[in-house]
Amino acid sequence: MKNLLKYIKPYWIFFIFSILLMLVELYADLIQPAIIADIVDIGVVNQDFNYILHRSLIMIGLAVLGMIGGFGSTVLSSYASQSFSVDLRRDLFKKVQSFSFSNIDKFKTSSLITRLTSDVTQVQNMVRITMRMMFRAVLLSIGGVLMASLLNLRVSIIFVVAIPALVVAFIWVIKKGFPIFSVVQQKLDKVNGVMRENLVGARVVKAFVRADLEKNRFKEANEGLMNSSVKGLKIVALLMPAMMLILNLSIVAVLWIGGIEYSKGTMTDGQIIAYINYLTRILMALMRVAFGLIMISRAKASVLRINEVLDTEVDIHDNPNASDSAIKKGMVAFENVTFKYSKENKEPILKDISFSVNGGETVAILGATGSGKSTLVNLISRLYDVTEGKILIDGKDIKSFKLKSLRNQIGMVLQESILFSGTIKENLLWGDENANDNEIITASQSAQADEFISNFTKGYETILGQRGVNVSGGQKQRISIARALVKKPKILILDDSTSAVDMATEAKIQEALRRKENKCTTFVIAQRISTVLDADKIIVLDKGEIVAQGTHEELLKTSEIYKDIYISQMGKEA
Numbered sequence: 316m317k318n319l320l321k322y323i324k325p326y327w328i329f330f331i332f333s334i335l336l337m338l339v340e341l342y343a344d345l346i347q348p349a350i351i352a353d354i355v356d357i358g359v360v361n362q363d364f365n366y367i368l369h370r371s372l373i374m375i376g377l378a379v380l381g382m383i384g385g386f387g388s389t390v391l392s393s394y395a396s397q398s399f400s401v402d403l404r405r406d407l408f409k410k411v412q413s414f415s416f417s418n419i420d421k422f423k424t425s426s427l428i429t430r431l432t433s434d435v436t437q438v439q440n441m442v443r444i445t446m447r448m449m450f451r452a453v454l455l456s457i458g459g460v461l462m463a464s465l466l467n468l469r470v471s472i473i474f475v476v477a478i479p480a481l482v483v484a485f486i487w488v489i490k491k492g493f494p495i496f497s498v499v500q501q502k503l504d505k506v507n508g509v510m511r512e513n514l515v516g517a518r519v520v521k522a523f524v525r526a527d528l529e530k531n532r533f534k535e536a537n538e539g540l541m542n543s544s545v546k547g548l549k550i551v552a553l554l555m556p557a558m559m560l561i562l563n564l565s566i567v568a569v570l571w572i573g574g575i576e577y578s579k580g581t582m583t584d585g586q587i588i589a590y591i592n593y594l595t596r597i598l599m600a601l602m603r604v605a606f607g608l609i610m611i612s613r614a615k616a617s618v619l620r621i622n623e624v625l626d627t628e629v630d631i632h633d634n635p636n637a638s639d640s641a642i643k644k645g646m647v648a649f650e651n652v653t654f655k656y657s658k659e660n661k662e663p664i665l666k667d668i669s670f671s672v673n674g675g676e677t678v679a680i681l682g683a684t685g686s687g688k689s690t691l692v693n694l695i696s697r698l699y700d701v702t703e704g705k706i707l708i709d710g711k712d713i714k715s716f717k718l719k720s721l722r723n724q725i726g727m728v729l730q731e732s733i734l735f736s737g738t739i740k741e742n743l744l745w746g747d748e749n750a751n752d753n754e755i756i757t758a759s760q761s762a763q764a765d766e767f768i769s770n771f772t773k774g775y776e777t778i779l780g781q782r783g784v785n786v787s788g789g790q791k792q793r794i795s796i797a798r799a800l801v802k803k804p805k806i807l808i809l810d811d812s813t814s815a816v817d818m819a820t821e822a823k824i825q826e827a828l829r830r831k832e833n834k835c836t837t838f839v840i841a842q843r844i845s846t847v848l849d850a851d852k853i854i855v856l857d858k859g860e861i862v863a864q865g866t867h868e869e870l871l872k873t874s875e876i877y878k879d880i881y882i883s884q885m886g887k888e889a
């Protein structure tokens with residue numbers, strides 16, 4: 316609630332005016348049955364057509380006034396609720412952007428998408444409906460009961476029975492509805508999840524002829540959503556006839572008690588008509604309250620899901636005394652670093668890792684798949700924080716750098732090279748938005764990307780599809796390397812980033828990186844041993860532990876594991 320109020324606050328003035336206009340509409344609504352009573356009792360009974368005409372014109376005037384009030388009130392409340400949801404969605408997006416990798420690991424991407432779209436829409440509808448429809452319905456009911464009681468207090472005994480019956484129905488709706496609607500949102504997550512996975516992986520689905528299986532998976536998720544939505548709709552379906560029954564029984568009761576009053580001469584026929592009119596309006600208004608409650612119980616589930624995102628504590632942030640220090644030499648040292656992805660993990664993924672690298676050196680990290688290579692390099696730019704121990708750059712704990720400053724000085728080429736829709740140049744400018752054409756071309760030349768980019772008809776202005784679908788895997792990797800080099804980083808991390816590049820091109824990239832103008836401390840994760848032969852230091856990881864470190868020549872002499880990898884890839888003769 317606290318979170319919601321914060322977003323409603325800037326628009327309270329719109330809500331106030333919306334309520335004022337709604338009061339005008341309400342006044343017009345409540346006064347009309349009383350005029351009808353007068354038309355019947357005075358105009359019709361006395362056959363006074365002038366009176367009927369006069370009162371009818373007043374009624375039309377009131378109807379127009381009510382319409383203007385209703386229109387203005389709807390426009391204002393819609394504007395306010397739309398603006399509310401724009402702000403909320405913007406802040407949710409900002410929050411997700413600030414998430415650390417482990418925060419993102421906790422929420423599924425599809426769930427985040429549902430939260431930012433469908434959940435926000437639910438809450439927006441709730442705000443609009445509560446502000447206008449519910450408020451109006453409640454006031455109309457109270458005003459209607461008062462006006463009807465003014466006509467005849469004895470007939471009003473009907474409300475004493477009808478209103479508690481409705482309240483019971485409402486409570487039932489809230490109690491039953493909330494759990495069902497929470498499930499509906501979860502099912503929607505699931506549908507979005509399957510859909511997203513299939514759209515992103517459409518090519519794999521086709522290649523593995525998984526379309527039919529995936530269709531079934533989608534059908535399951537889709538039907539799951541339908542089943543829980545139908546459960547929710549059943550509540551609505553039951554509520555409607557129950558309320559109509561209460562309405563009809565109440566009308567019969569008015570006619571019956573009103574008939575007795577009429578025969579005693581304490582009630583006129585015009586008053587009976589007006590009474591039924593009030594009763595219908597009141598019960599209709601209360602029905603709207605019931606539907607509003609359904610919306611609210613649905614939105615309550617969404618509010619909780621939105622709050623989960625807003626209240627997530629971002630676990631990686633600037634330390635209070637962090638500064639914008641510049642990395643000068645690029646020396647990197649790990650001191651007894653241990654890391655677990657989550658507290659629940661029994662075994663750490665990295666165990667007691669210690670090593671140091673001088674500025675400008677190239678470090679290669681070798682190890683079997685799953686040995687922790689990517690995890691190790693991800694710690695350097697604080698994509699995850701170490702569980703124990705520390706990492707130093709130029710002798711300073713990485714936590715003493717501001718996150719932005721640390722990451723700005725480290726160039727990362729992740730294992731999965733993801734490009735964004737836009738031109739190649741726009742993608743390269745991610746490295747440094749102020750880079751000039753010369754710098755972009757130089758970086759691309761080092762990454763061996765300039766040649767193929769220039770061969771495209773539109774060169775650097777070639778438009779890339781989402782995730783870079785229209786370039787090959789190796790080209791994507793080279794653009795990603797160029798993007799990191801545009802940054803002119805002090806530390807460069809290449810996480811298996813030349814796996815799709817042929818060996819000759821890979822050697823050229825390595826050579827370019829060793830050139831003086833590109834010289835920076837470089838971490839290379841590679842599967843091919845040929846990539847790492849020239850490294851200043853090779854670290855061999857096994858099950859999260861360093862089992863050997865040194866140069867190629869040293870390791871050939873000291874490490875059996877390294878020797879095995881070397882022989883298996885290069886042959887015995889080598």
Ligand SMILES: Nc1ncnc2c1ncn2[C@@H]1O[C@H](COP(=O)(O)OP(=O)(O)OP(=O)(O)O)[C@@H](O)[C@H]1O
Binds near residue numbers: 656664683684686688
């Ligand atoms: N986000 C994550 N959450 C939980 N566990 C993870 C996560 N990422 C990786 N792991 C686990 O950590 C271990 C090390 O993974 P890592 O990606 O660092 O290995 P790697 O040596 O780089 O492997 P590869 O050569 O296959 O890329 C693996 O057992 C993996 O299952």
